[in-house]
Amino acid sequence: MKSSDIRTVTNLADAMAQDEDLSGERNEELEDCVHRMITLLGEDPTREGLARTPLRVAKAMQTLTSGYSMSIDQIVNNAIFTEKYDEIVSIKNIHFFSLCEHHMLPFFGIANIGYIPDGKVIGLSKIPRVVDMFAKRLQVQERLTSEIAYCLNDILQPRGVAVVMEAYHLCMMMRGVEKQDCLTVTSCMLGDFRSSVQTRNEFLHLCGGHSLKS
């Protein structure tokens, strides 16, 4: 892995450790499931290091799947503005973390997003939050990519939307094929980005250099 990848893994560790605030509402049923899983894995859930693990894991899982309780209206919060700009708006290098729905293991990487306004623009900080809303769920990368694209398409009705995502999947790296260098790339092109090769290439050129492999 390159240093940028190691940084991404460090971010992942941070994201997963973020949750050390164990206050707030508890989901005891979920904690019981984790307790049971630890036992079934042959460990002793009462030993010191594991005693609070069910609580921590339950909290972490709730955070990592918090996208289910977010709504697009809350996120956008009226931050859509009338604007004449009709060139590509691109937001690059949006780091995201998600959980694969087949193994519930993390996949993580970057999203590059572009759209061509048709009279409406969105507050730029909202776009990473839209990514988060869909990433913090049980996902497959293909659906995550198209959900983000169609969501932006719905709320902005732009001339086009482009989403390209690159990710490392821990379920491929740690188990199964155990391929550490395997980067999965998905894209969803709508409107002008789909119909015009030139527009699509302009976007891909704008994203140049913003890749986990570069």
Ligand SMILES: [Zn+2]
């Ligand atoms: Zn998987």
